[in-house]
Amino acid sequence: MTYDVDAVRSHFPALKEGAAHFDGPGGSQTPDVVARAVHDTLVSAVANRGTVTAAERRAEHIVTDFRSALGDLLATDPRGIVYGRSATALTYDFARALARTWTPGDEVVVTRLDHDSNIRPWVQAAAAVGATVRWVDFDPSTGELSADAIAAQLSGRTRLVATTAASNLIGTRPPVADISTVVHDAGALHWVDGVHATAHVSVDRAALGADFWTCSPYKFLGPHCGVLAADPDLLETVRMDKLLPSSDAVPERFELGTLPYELMAGATAAVDFLAGLATADWDEEGAERSDRRGRLAAGFAALEEHEARLGDRLETALRALPGVKVYSNAAIRTPTLLFTVDGRDSQQVRGALADLGVNAPAGNFYAVECSRSLGLGDGGGVRTGLAPYTDDADVDRLIAGLEALV
The missing domain is CATH 3.90.1150.10 (Aspartate Aminotransferase, domain 1)
Structure with missing residues (x-):
């Protein structure tokens, strides 16, 4: 190739x-095509999402295209794609929401291989509800983090395990699928920080067993924002504070305020650019193509x-x-x-x-x-x-x- x-x-x-x-x-x-997508959105007529005016429909299409593109990137149902200001912000939001279901004595597992954005939100959320934090070390000589090391810290009280799909510091790619297996065998959820990995490898979230996967388009040629991917049915079980008139539908219930349509359009264009890397054949207009x-x-x-x-x-x-x-x-x-x-x-x-x-x-x-x-x-x-x-x-x-x- x-x-x-x-x-x-x-x-x-x-x-x-x-x-x-x-x-x-x-x-x-x-890339220029991403910048163009952002520019074109900002200079086009865009309004709050709807179906009546052209501006409303354009906004709706931008959001739909974004969910479709990131769904293709992460092999996730578009209804399970959540937009966020950053992966860190999304992790904090979900840590607080998930912690509402924890009680004193419940356990959360984090690793020392991770970026602090996949450690501190869980440590702080656990402290707020009296849950216990269990730490997993990696081998500093090899940089390896094994599923066995994770399994050794699991118990019947484990509620969530947070690991990385790739270390942003030393590049280590732990065996995510194996870790997911031991996490699920313990009856816990697996939260995966995919920010560094998503820029380098093809991701199939479901095949890897990740209940939640976060990534940041600005790490893979897109604009500054964050994305969370999960099964829509799982997202239905997560409740967050929201304004009374705002939608409670998934995934909108997690996206407070008016969305930045220009950034979503840029993220879609970035995914389309990545899709052309094998052929160097890019659609300059950013229109969605087949397969x-x-x-x-x-x-x-x-x-x-x-x-x-x-x-x-x-x-x-x-x-x-x-x-x-x-x-x-x-x-x-x-x-x-x-x-x-x-x-x-x-x-x-x-x-x-x-x-x-x-x-x-x-x-x-x-x-x-x-x-x-x-x-x-x-x-x-x-x-x-x-x-x-x-x-x-x-x-x-x-x-x-x-x-x-x-």
Whole structure:
């Protein structure tokens, strides 16, 4: 399968500034078709959703298209797609709502591999109702988080287990399906942070057994917002505070206020762009085409092959550099590498690379428990992440910069 990275890059105006971007895990650059979708929505007549005026119908179609696109991306019934300001905000909202069903002595399980947005909301919600929090450690030498480690913390009082589908700090992809099995055997719900994973791999939420899956379109070429995917029947059991006149239908009951139609249109365009990665054949108008789910699977297969090749090149070079320690060691990972350089503060390394036009940020990236478990404290390390627009020249520049630095 051929991946036309030049064709992909031609759709990213930001790349004309000349930087080599390895900062995708914190937010990807945006293709022109996504920006156009946002722009076109903002300059079109749009009103509150309805069926009477053209402006009302346009808003309704934007919302429907958004749910359909994200449903295709995550293999989820569109009625189970919830829009949110961010994945963090959605997690906090649902943590508070689900905690209403917990009682003192109930248990919630979190892991030290996760981004803090999939830890602190559950810790705080548990504290508010007197529930117990159980922690699961990962192996800091390998970066692995096993289903057995999760199972060891489960009991008849476990109500929810929160895990990541991929570590945003070191790239580890835990066995989500295996974890879901042990969680469900214990009678608990499995909440999965898919923010980092969704940008790199094809997702089938139901096949993975995730009761809830969150992701952020701005990590996969879209605008800044968040998405939650779940079975509509499960969402029917979750109650939240809402205004009296607002809809109580699923998924609208979770989307308070008027929706930002321009961001939803941009997210739809991002999904359509991902669906064209295998063929470099994009519909400039963003119109929905047939078999989007199948094209997404092909697009992600092409993307994984492209990122694996570049990732292998980069990782081999990094591990060969004297004084460089790589912390991304799991057998199955995203193309995200965390490393440190002996005798150099990671922020200094970041700055030196930035001077060369290479964007590789440093820190703990809100995965503070993970950073501490790795022995890096709150300072973390330098993180490099690949994206659909990364090419060999970008990798060459990063490697050359690090060789000069060490």
